[in-house]
Amino acid sequence: MRRLETKWQQRSGWPKFLEWIEIAGVRGWTGQKISFDFPITAIVGENGAGKTTVLQSAACAYKATSGRTWYPSEFFPETAWDKVKDVRIRFGYKQGPQSQEGSIRKPSSRWLGQPQRPDRLVSYLGLDRLQPIGTRVGYARIAKNKHQEKSTVKFDQEQLSRLSNIMGRSYDEARISKSNIDGTREIPVLTRGDSVNSGFHHGAGEVTTVEFLKTAIKQNSLVLIDEIESSLHPRMQRRLMRDLAVIARDKECQFIISTHSPYILDELPMGARLYVNAGGGSGSEKDVLVGVSAAFSMTKMDDEDHPECEIFVEDNRAATFIGEILSRHAPEYFTRCIVIPYGTANLGVALGQLKAKFTKATVIFLDGDQGQATGCVLLPGDDAPERVVFEELKTKNWLNVPLRIGRGISDVADHCTRAMTLRDHHDWIPDAANHLRCGGDVLWQAMCSEWAEHTPRLVLQPILDAIGDSLP
DSSP states (O other): OHHHHHHHHTTOOOSEEEEEEEEEEETTEEEEEEEOOSSEEEEEOOTTSSHHHHHHHHHTTOBOSSSOOOOHHHHSOOOSSOOOOSEEEEEEEEETTEEEEEEEEESSSSOBSSTTSOBOOEEEEOGGGGSOGGGSTTHHHHHHSOOOEEEEEEOOHHHHHHHHHHHTSOOSEEEEEEESSOTTOOEEEEEETTEEEEGGGSOHHHHHHHHHHTSOOOTTOEEEESSTTTTOOHHHHHHHHHHHHHHHHHHOOEEEEEEOOHHHHHTSOGGGEEEEEOOSSTTOOOEEEESBOHHHHHHHHOOOOOSSEEEEESSHHHHHHHHHHHHHHOHHHHTTEEEEEOBSHHHHHHHHHHGGGOSSEEEEEEOTTSOOOTTEEEOTTSSOHHHHHHHHHHHTTTTTHHHHHTOOHHHHHHHHHHHTTSSOGGGHHHHHHHHHTSOHHHHHHHHHHHHHHTSOHHHHHHHHHHHHHHOO
């Protein structure tokens, strides 16, 4: 993923790229704009939030002069129960050096704008791929009758190597076969040593991975995958994402995926993670939040609501910082709240603007080096927590930090002072902890605890009031 980020930042590739899409008039979308700022974008949100609609709309943004073209009538059909009209899907795309705009729309009975769509090959992998082989339409007839292999297409060495890497086990051969009973239905067949098994005897994880790898991903194409993590355990999810990163880098193609998995999100840079907030009730507008952390996403999708108040902070360092403040000055609040890192400061500002829509008591903190923002509270010190804590403790000869971590005072003073010379304050804790031969979390918690213990309550009162006022 790091190598993909490096190439992307050079801005010299990806001659075809879907830059944004705007959906209005269908499935609760009312004109919200979704931007794609990285070759792999993950869309996360509760079931029914609209993730699949984004993927399907993206599929309809292009036509293919060779290969499959997707049509909006396939994804948004008119039925006895569904009236589809006044729909508009706008999109911005890069085609060569120029960024352009296009749209498809259905003002009444017909979809308009389809012939004018730009040319690009699109692969769409929907949820139908998750159905076990034996339960798919037409496959039971093959299994229940005597049959033979009629034709087969073997994986090349690259496909076989990718399969082995994602699955974490070595395969001698993989192929897609068809039977003499039904020459249209494909069956994956895998060989390991003397064992040969078809998709009828494989788990869903193996089947979905094989069927994904059989897809020939072309140069500069767009690949859309719904619920990419389904049937895959965490290690496989991470391996699959790293496989996608290699493909995206080498073939300059674009992936847009939907997910509910923290492991998928953790593999991606913050700007490649989008959370679709479906709103608090019927008629509520959707919101698209950029740069969400896995912890934030999982919390918003979970029904385990034991804490009375959700406290959102930028990162894990800020979470420890606020936790030690509460532990020292308001222990009665500590057990009633949960502290959740959300990600980038921009997301914190966006959450502040949406705070009125949250159904649960919520406090949103920004680091002290940020400006005032609606619905947000600044952490104390007018700077990032690391700078606030380090600089204050340095003036007090590091207080009891050496005792808390079991290191000599001269070592703590030398290594922490040295770390402060680094330009990026995010590097201070890892650098000092490495030289002190202790865990970064251990060092940071000790520092925050000492800082909180020796900081006057008056300085911390705005934080305590914000939390106290939010609690029932």
